Structure formats: C-alpha cells, structure tokens
Amino acid sequence: MTRAASQTFVALTGGVGGAKLALGLANLLGERLTVVVNTGDDFEHLGLYISPDVDTALYTLAGVVNPLTGWGRRDETWTFMQALQELGGPTWFKLGDSDLATHVDRTRRLRSGATPTSTCTHLAARLGVAARVLPMSDRPVRTVVDTEEGTLAFQKYFVREQCRPVAKAIRFDGASAAKPTPQVIEALSAPGLAGVIVCPSNPWLSIDPILAIPGMREAVRASGVPVVAVSPIIAGKAVKGPTVKIMRELGLTTDNRAIADHYAGLIDGIVIDGSDADAVGGLPLPVTVTNTLMRTLDDKIALARDCLAFCSRLSARTPAPERRR
C-alpha cells in the first residue's frame, strides 16, 4: 500500500454546500474519509427526531439526494405532506415520503437507546455510504439565533422565517455540556490522518456549532496535520444560504479575509475561488486559488483534489514533528 493509499482525512461540514465537497472527497477517498457533521440544526418536529445536516450528508454521499434542492431525497413523493395539510398539521418543514422513513427509523432507534452515532452508522450502511459519517456529538447541541424579533430555534429561523429576521448573535445551547464522540476523536487522532478539511458551509451557523463543543477545536489542532478551509464566499457572495447576510448583520466585511480571521488559530490554509484571486495578498495564511463553485460532480472532485493537494503541500512545508501542537 502506498502512503497516499493509507492516508485518511476528516471533513467538517454542515448541510448542502459542505456536503457537495464531502461528495468530491468521498469519490477520491472512499472509506478513508470521515465526515464530521453539524447537529446544531437537529430538532424535534411532529414527534420525530430530525437531523437535517446529517441526512443531507448521508443522502449526498449515497447519491440519493434531490439534485434540485441539495437536501431531501431524489424521486421523492409528497403524499404525507399533502395529507398532513388536510388534517391541519404543521407544514412549514417539508418532509417527503421517503425522507420520512429516515426520521421515523432514527427516532425509534434513539428511543430504544441507540446513540446518534450508531444510528447514523446504521443509516449510512443501509444507504451504501462508504465514507464514515459521524454526528459531531452524541449529546444535544441546539443552534439558536438571537434576532431583532427575538430568539429563534434554528429551523424556525432558517426554514420557517427563511433567515429574514436580522441576526444579532448565534448561540449553541447545550454545547458546553457536549463533547466529541470517541469516534470523532479516533478519526482526528488516526495514525494515517493527513489533513482536516473545513467544508464551505456557513462558518457561523454550520461549522461553529462543531467547534463550540469543548475539546473539538483542541482535537483538530492536536492532530498535527494541515487544516484547510474552503471559503464559502465567492466574489463577496455566498453560493447559497444566509452567510453574507449574517456576516453583514454581525458587522463583518463579506470577504475571504473575514473567513480566514474567523478560523484563525484553527486553519493552516484557505481555499478561495479564482474570482477572488486578487485578494490573495491580503490573506494572512497560505492560500490555494481554484474553482470553488461546485456545479457538477467533476467540480466537486476537482475541488476535493485541490484540498488534498493543499494539505500535502502544507504538510511538506512544515515537518511533522514541528507541526505537532
């Protein structure tokens, strides 16, 4: 086995945007990839335990995600939702019929005492996902957004209110009592680990909940391997979602420098889009410039390959013993 063939990588990700890069990485790495997924978006709805980012990661890696939305399942039917509406039930959170099976199965497993991690591992196996998909923690962390219209649980802010209220602060309830799972720690301390990739998810809403878990940031740093982030900002805009809106509301400039500053102390390098190439000089750390807009599977794989190469380059530059923190 060559050295490269035994190298493992960890990706930190939120939902749709991050999962796209995870898919690219999974295509290159297969089971050598561990994806640590934000669970701050998790919530209970209709008596079901719903873990949106984990499901988006699973569906994306399994090739069953809805290609139009990036979440939910392809070839979905909506009979349940239509019947629920007839019965006067809440319909602001869309649950497709096949997607519902995931929530029902997860909920019954958790109620039977299974952990989120073992439940996710089961789902991944059934869906045929080769990469290891891990919830960031088995303990509940709930992202809440303090807005000018009051405090909103994440899904109410994100889905019901469509991110319309002005954000003042973002908190992660339960994070201080949470901890990374043994499986996450194991992945971050694996002997073959060659890099950690922070996917281009919303840093404030999707990656920060992961990093808010006591011990997580330390475990990433203690890995001693290059940590690179792919910026979710392209030419001052986010590909999807409220990243730029939130950055403005939090008083930040909406550029890659703000992303780099946000991850300062965690990352060793940042990947930015070619359209921002002229800003490289203003960035206080190593940069890879490439195409970060992932329209096709080839785009995803190409960006993943750039991330792996960046890790390799950073690793070669800094001898391993020195980099151990």
Place this chain on the structure above:
Amino acid sequence: MTRAASQTFVALTGGVGGAKLALGLANLLGERLTVVVNTGDDFEHLGLYISPDVDTALYTLAGVVNPLTGWGRRDETWTFMQALQELGGPTWFKLGDSDLATHVDRTRRLRSGATPTSTCTHLAARLGVAARVLPMSDRPVRTVVDTEEGTLAFQKYFVREQCRPVAKAIRFDGASAAKPTPQVIEALSAPGLAGVIVCPSNPWLSIDPILAIPGMREAVRASGVPVVAVSPIIAGKAVKGPTVKIMRELGLTTDNRAIADHYAGLIDGIVIDGSDADAVGGLPLPVTVTNTLMRTLDDKIALARDCLAFCSRLSARTPAPERRR
C-alpha cells in the same frame, strides 16, 4: 321536525366489516349517528400511536378508504414503506404515505395532552365526517390473544401472524381500569336515542373489547332503546376475517345462534342473512332476515334501513316505560 328526524342512533363497531354498516347508517342519519369504535386494536409502532379501527371508521365515513382492502386510504402511495424497508425498518404493518399523516398527527396531539376522543373529533372534522366518531374509551385497552404459541398482542396476532395461531382465550388488558368517555355516555343517554346497533364486526375481537369496559354494557342497557346486532355470520361463514376460525377454536358452533347467545342480555334482536332464513326458529329473540352481505353502497344503506326499521318495530312492540331497565 318529525320524530324520526330528531332520532339519534349509536352504532358499536370494530374495523372493516362494521364500518361498512356504519357508512350505510351515516348515509341515512348524518350527524344523528354516533359510532363508538373499538380501540383494543390500538398499538404503538415505530413510535407512532396507531388506532386501526378508528381510522377505518373515519376513512370509510369520509369516503377516502381504500375500496379494495377496506382499510387504509384510497389513492395511496407507498414511498415511505419502501424507504423504510431499504433502511432495515420493520415492514410487517403496512403504513401508506397519506395514512401516515393520520398517525403522526394523532401521535403529536396525544403527546401534547389531547385525549383520543378530541383527537378523533379533530380528525373527523378535517376529513369531513358528519357522523360523530368516538373511541370507546380514552384509557388504554389492549386486546391480547392467548394462543397455543403463546400470548400475542392483537396486531401481532392479526397482521403479523395473519390469525394463524390457534386462539385459546382473548383478553382485554387495561379494560377493568378503563371507562366509557363522557361523550359515549352522553350519546347512549341522549333524549332522542332510538336504537343501538351492534355492527357485524367480530364479536370476540372487535365488539367484546367495547363491552369489556366497566359501565359500557350497563350504559347500553340503561338507554332503554332497542339494541340490535347484525350477525357477522352468513351460511356458517364470516364475510371477512377470523370470526369462524375463532368460534371453532373457542368450541362454539359457527352459526347465528352462537352469535345471539354471545350477545344474550345485551341485544333485543338480531339481523341475519337471507341464506340463514331457515334457522330463524332456533333463535331465542326477534329476528330480521335480510341481505347482510354489503358489496355496494346501496347494500350498506339498505341494511342500515333494515336495522333502523327493526329498532322501530321493537320499540313499538315494547312500550318505552316497560323497556327501561
């Protein structure tokens, strides 16, 4: 308002067979009909509270029942079930996508503190059911079947095992601690009440759980109105389900006499099918002979009309003051 137009009726019913007559009655009576439904079949499955006979009654009266099976909803899709199977979930109890909305909505309402009765009333209103549909009790009663292969919860006996194991006894766990709801008592003591109809459901599996509730049998008798049962037996056979099999296993003859004996002390008359007309002489109470096989809506309405006429005939025969028990 004529006397007939203000008369109300109560029907006791289980699932498919009984619901057919309930539909006939509802066509004649509309909101003057109260249907008291067996909840001994209720169970929790996949974290959902499922009330099969109540749903069959609701779907049938709403005109949305699957006409091929008599249970579940028409124009159903099965995407959920297919996805659940892919995930390795239990699939022995079939849950259609629109049917699932009923279970999810009921479950969340019950978890929020609603009663089965108020939940059923809500569902009936949303489905456009004019008749009043009432669970027999708001307290849990669970039908269990002692078989030669051990004790089985009802749905495991009925659906998973397809009634194959030999029944030795049928019990109603929780019945002794249950009681009829105020709404059931109100319907049975309404001033306009003109009759109680025991639908042709399985007497042992579907009607007995209703009658096992302390105070239910007494409330039916205290109503002072004619009580008539439609026999589920036609020419020694049941139209559907394990009635005859169970009668044999319990050591009973499989005829209308056994049905009449079973309901002795409760009913004032029995409705039997024309194919059993020669057995009328052997029956120890007033009999109406008609077509009890309900293939079409017209069959259901005709049988319902016969039941109402039978009540009227019995009422005329026995002056009300004497009949008050």
